[in-house]
Amino acid sequence: MPRVARPIIRRCPWKRDRWIADGLRDDQGKRFRKFFETKEAAKAWLSSHREKSLVEGRAGLSFSDNQRADARRALIELASFQGATLTDAARHYAEFLRRIEKTAPVSELIPSFLAAKKADGRSDRYLSDLRSRLKDFEEAFGDKLAAAITTRDLDEWLRALPLAPQGRANHRKTVKTLFSFAIVQGLARENPATKTARPKIVPKEPGILTPVQLHRLLSVADETLRPVIAISAFAGLRPAEVHRLTWDAVNLEERFIAVSAMTSKTASRRIVAMTENLLAWLVRTPNRNGPVCPVGERQLFLDARKAAAINPWPSNALRHSWVTYRYALTGDAARTASEAGHDQAMLHRHYRALATKSDAEKWFNSLPAENADNAISFEPGIAAG
Numbered sequence: 001m002p003r004v005a006r007p008i009i010r011r012c013p014w015k016r017d018r019w020i021a022d023g024l025r026d027d028q029g030k031r032f033r034k035f036f037e038t039k040e041a042a043k044a045w046l047s048s049h050r051e052k053s054l055v056e057g058r059a060g061l062s063f064s065d066n067q068r069a070d071a072r073r074a075l076i077e078l079a080s081f082q083g084a085t086l087t088d089a090a091r092h093y094a095e096f097l098r099r100i101e102k103t104a105p106v107s108e109l110i111p112s113f114l115a116a117k118k119a120d121g122r123s124d125r126y127l128s129d130l131r132s133r134l135k136d137f138e139e140a141f142g143d144k145l146a147a148a149i150t151t152r153d154l155d156e157w158l159r160a161l162p163l164a165p166q167g168r169a170n171h172r173k174t175v176k177t178l179f180s181f182a183i184v185q186g187l188a189r190e191n192p193a194t195k196t197a198r199p200k201i202v203p204k205e206p207g208i209l210t211p212v213q214l215h216r217l218l219s220v221a222d223e224t225l226r227p228v229i230a231i232s233a234f235a236g237l238r239p240a241e242v243h244r245l246t247w248d249a250v251n252l253e254e255r256f257i258a259v260s261a262m263t264s265k266t267a268s269r270r271i272v273a274m275t276e277n278l279l280a281w282l283v284r285t286p287n288r289n290g291p292v293c294p295v296g297e298r299q300l301f302l303d304a305r306k307a308a309a310i311n312p313w314p315s316n317a318l319r320h321s322w323v324t325y326r327y328a329l330t331g332d333a334a335r336t337a338s339e340a341g342h343d344q345a346m347l348h349r350h351y352r353a354l355a356t357k358s359d360a361e362k363w364f365n366s367l368p369a370e371n372a373d374n375a376i377s378f379e380p381g382i383a384a385g
Contacts, residue, residue, distance in 0.1 A: 009042045021046050103147035103187045110134050113181045125240050133174040146182050151192040165199035172196055207314020208321040211362035221304035224294035227285050232318035234278035236340060247288040255279060280367050329360035
């Protein structure tokens with residue numbers, strides 16, 4: 001058997017006014033030493049330490065056979081991890097138990113989260129987007145406790161999704177928001193989504209329509225759909241803003257559109273000046289009451305795109321086209337960014353030099369057939385916040 005060193009007290013070789021209690025081991029079996037000002041202080045401490053060791057040794061003798069067998073099995077599990085101890089393992093597991101002692105399965109957390117967002121006044125479109133992404137998350141983690149989900153779990157799930165980098169980024173953002181809610185509710189201690197890998201997103205040039213394509217689209221569209229297309233193309237309202245717009249916010253006499261805070265994506269009211277050609281398209285609308293978007297708007301839009309032979313249809317084509325041509329027309333980045341609700345850096349990054357001023361003039365002079373012979377010159381409008 002290996003010789004077990006007994007603790008001794010000796011004078012410190014490099015500091016003769018100090019004494020050392022040497023040959024000591026802690027409760028993990030690691031060697032250590034303690035320094036004292038006097039020999040008497042060292043003796044007193046060592047006596048106390050020996051008594052403590054005896055007490056702990058007697059406590060160990062009181063372990064049941066099952067407890068000793070459990071300890072042996074635990075040591076076998078830890079054998080391949082150098083330096084790991086039973087105490088380390090117990091502390092880690094105790095922290096895990098504390099983390100999950102008050103939590104909920106993902107299948108219960110998600111409905112609470114959605115209900116809270118609805119109560120906060122978030123739009124139907126936003127809620128629908130959350131439901132769509134969280135459906136994928138619930139399918140993967142529905143039965144698992146929220147507090148037990150790790151960053152590694154989320155990374156593996158996100159990377160396995162059959163999505164492009166932007167889609168992965170959107171799911172990551174949604175799940176991060178969900179766990180932030182769980183923390184506030186006391187159902188999680190940390191947000192595992194925060195440290196997940198960020199997918200690299202290569203920005204794509206926004207797709208836009210040509211002035212000819214737009215005019216063809218307006219010409220073949222159902223008369224109830226034309227206001228939607230015209231407002232999107234010539235006033236730059238976002239799709240969600242147009243969907244919530246009502247005719248009482250469209251003032252043809254004063255020539256402006258009032259985008260209310262409830263309608264606006266940015267939750268701030270703004271007034272959008274109406275261009276001459278937009279006015280020309282809107283006055284031809286037969287029924288200007290209620291919502292601007294007609295019943296069956298989605299199908300009418302698909303029919304119009306097919307009739308105008310615009311395939312493929314660029315994502316968010318009308319909004320992107322308006323920003324592009326507006327910037328080309330004014331040449332004023334700050335003004336266009338303010339009207340569009342972007343920052344200037346985004347404007348330069350995505351929309352610069354995509355169209356000429358000549359193309360922009362054609363875009364904003366698109367008129368109904370009966371007005372074509374008497375085109376109205378375009379005076380750039382101003383959107384006021």
